[in-house]
Amino acid sequence: MDLLYAFSSVPKELNFIDHTSDLGWKEHERFEKLIVDPSLYMDSNSELFPVTEPRQMPDAFKIFTGSPWVILTRNFTEHCVHGWDNLPRKLLMYFANTAYSMESYFQTVICNSSKFRNTTVNGDLRYFVWDDPPGLEPLTLDESHFGNMVNSSAAFARRFAEDSPVLKKIDEEILNHSSDCASLSGRRVMDVGSCSKWGDIDVLRPSRAGEQLRRFISEISQTRGCS
Structure with missing residues (x-):
């Protein structure tokens, strides 16, 4: 009841997602280092293992990071699923080889999307x-x-x-x-x-x-x- 009452005071198109473009130590430790998750290709879970060759930071999009706990609208979620501008799918492939991708995927998609970037509230409540x-x-x-x-x-x-x-x-x-x-x-x-x-x-x-x-x-x- 309290949640319904509280959210009724704001527009329905808002996405509550903690985000920042200040990557700090994560730039080298998370995004320049490649990892392979065997669980994506095998039936059983197994540990991640790092790739020795580093990768450069992308220039086609800007990486954002933040809390993995998000509150997303239906419109933005459908955008991530259907990816009509191909950005969500491109980023899904990029973050498949990134550690703790749940802390960066939605942040990077929404902040690189002209349609949704102004619907973000910087907080995870x-x-x-x-x-x-x-x-x-x-x-x-x-x-x-x-x-x-x-x-x-x-x-x-x-x-x-x-x-x-x-x-x-x-x-x-x-x-x-x-x-x-x-x-x-x-x-x-x-x-x-x-x-x-x-x-x-x-x-x-x-x-x-x-x-x-x-x-x-x-x-x-x-x-x-x-x-």
Whole structure:
């Protein structure tokens, strides 16, 4: 309900995708180094292996990178599938030999497309906590992160340990799920009758968190485009 309410305040053509053209260390470590993924050609999964010969940075398009967590519109997703200007297919072939391509493919497609580049909102609406220096994965969230997570206005967060107490805290204090109902932490439904009551689905009654998320999404949606 809160998500529906929050997103109803912005145009439907917006794509929420964290992106930057400042590649930093990734230019050499990710894009100048070729990798081969045998899983693309074989039935079983196997480890990637690097190719010794490097490749030059492309000049036909500009590479962008960012978070692998994206919120994409149907129009842009169809563009990636059908590729009527051939760019999505060309980039699919390029990133097939790039490590962690999910952090660059959609960013590069949308920021090199004149039709969609101005539909980008630079954010993934997710809350992470990184170590210093950052590793490959964010830190596992616990109750000590609860306050900052709530105040961040993010719609999503990761990572959580299975059955972590902070999940129950989110259920009860943010999502207003009672301990008798199914929860994020996997609690079994005890009272089916009380947990299956519905109000008027055509009436949006957001919580305080929903109001906060709506303000945050409206604010970050004011700035669009790629640079």
